[in-house]
Amino acid sequence: MALSRRTATTLVLTGILGLTACSGGTDAGSSGSSGGFAASEVKLGYFPNVTHALPIVADKEGLYAKHLGSTTLKVSTFNAGPAAMEALKSGAIDATYVGPGPSTNAFINSGGEAIRIVAGAATGGAALVVDPSIASVADLKGTKVATPQLGNTQDVALRYYLKEKGLKTDLQGGGDVSITPQENSQILDSFAQKLIAGAWVPEPYATRLVQAGGKVLVDEHSLWPNGKFPVTVLAVRPDFLKDHPETVKALLEAQVEAEDFIANDPAKSQADVGAVIKTVSGKALDPAVLADAWKNLEFTNDPVSSALTEGAKHAYDVGILKTEPKLDGLVDLTILNQVLKAAGKDVVS
Structure with missing residues (x-):
């Protein structure tokens, strides 16, 4: 299946050091959940990996287009988290799915200004x-x-x-x-x-x-x-989150619907992921490999904040982070919980 007509895919190959992790709190004020307006376009990053099945399925199945309405979606793909974080910090993208290593570094090194984690996407794998x-x-x-x-x-x-x-x-x-x-x-x-x-x-x-x-x-x-550790979360630029909460909400609505789609039709979901891997890498992934890898993952909106915090401590212990991590304000689940509640699902604490 081709990418949606609202999607422009760009392969991003460069990267510099950056990291992702999370604090356990929710900053209700930072999301700008009241007010704001939809953006004319949103630039979203994800990886051509099984661990990024939620955004891939949301894109391939037209769920982003469904919830974004007149907002144009532009997608960039990345090989690893540090490259995605550099793109986010530079403003080349507005939001990205990324692992819980590079966001922590970006958050700490920017004094808490560079990113907010607004949802989980996958654990394990x-x-x-x-x-x-x-x-x-x-x-x-x-x-x-x-x-x-x-x-x-x-x-x-x-x-x-x-x-x-x-x-x-x-x-x-x-x-x-x-x-x-x-x-x-x-x-x-x-x-x-x-x-x-x-x-x-x-x-x-x-x-x-x-x-x-x-x-x-x-x-x-x-x-x-x-056995719970986050492998993928959704990170957003704080200024975009503040100015366009309705667009972030639309992204999360598509993600929550994609979670249901994956649960109900894993075979089609795996085919979607395989199609993106083939498009970006130029080589198809054996469906048997994809199915085996799928078993090692859980697709979830929960960023597992406790494990994100512990992961940041690990990064400090091995010298990736140069200052002891202080992560208050990194995670803001306000909009996610609004979406989950509206969908009749349990909120994430």
Whole structure:
């Protein structure tokens, strides 16, 4: 299926360090939920990943067009969170789906001015996949391990996990384990050529690495209470949130409807995600891989604020964040809860 006629897709390939995480509070005043007006256009970012199924389905199934009305949607795709955050901070986009690593850095480094998280989108779906010769984390000493980008959510997770296991890393690729940032598609090639011992990646790349002969050494579910950790959230520029709350509301209405669509028709939803991956990467994803990756994810509007906060602490502990995280005001679920309540769904606390 082609992208909606209201959508212009731009492949964004550049990126600089930036991070995403969240505080547990709700800032009712910042959303401008009373007043404001719909924007003439909204520039939205998401990744061609299974973890971004909610916005992909909302786009492909025309749900954004349905709820945005006369507002034009323009979509940009990204490979990793830091690049998306730079685009958001620069004003190149108004909102983006992103992992919970890059938003925290952007929020803290801007003194709380750069972003607001207005919803979750997915939890789970990340793992450390390694060569079968790696029997334990101790065997990674002296090897190279990849992540999608320096400072992204999986990069922080790997660095913190290795630190907890007594293995040193640094931001220059040195230490006991050399962490090598690479684009997800490049990670697959590097793993096949045995240039890296493994990678901490989101779905569907974790499943693809397993199919390429790797094994899961760490399923990130095992590291979090109740197995819940955010892998995708929706971040918005505060000025856009303030000036155009009705447009943000329309985005969230489409997302909530997309959540129902995914639950009711997972096969069509997977086909939508596969179509976007093929369009952006130029290569189709095996439907069996997509289906296996799907099982490792939960698509939810809840950003799991407690885990976002803990993730920010991890980023500080490994040197990605230079100041201790203070995240009051990062999360504003005011509009989301209005939408959920109107839809007869439970609100997110």
